[in-house]
Amino acid sequence: MQLHVARLCMDCEEVHDAQMCPVCGSETFAFISRWIPAPERRRRPRPPTPPDTVNTYRELLSPAPAGPSGVARWLRRGAVGVAAVTAVGWAWQRRSRRPSSIDPVEAGDK
Structure with missing residues (x-):
């Protein structure tokens, strides 16, 4: 029995x-x-599983690093865009202010 x-x-x-x-x-x-108490009938005892609360506390104590939020990402992209437009505008103005290599007086003599 x-x-x-x-x-x-x-x-x-x-x-x-x-x-x-x-x-x-x-x-x-x-x-x-x-x-x-009856001994366990399995050949290998089942490994102890931690309760859900233990896993929840572990996640709270050592959270995974979260990526930047959507607002921070859009601000960074906007700053990079403004910097790029400013650099292009600065280069365009510098190019247009440079004196040309052709003298207008010499061009009229020919």
């Missing part, structure tokens, strides 16, 4: 494994494993 199916008759205190007590015919019983 296996421990996880053994029953104690509450009327005559007989240990059995049937639905009805074989001695008195009573159906009032309690499983023996209520008082005697």
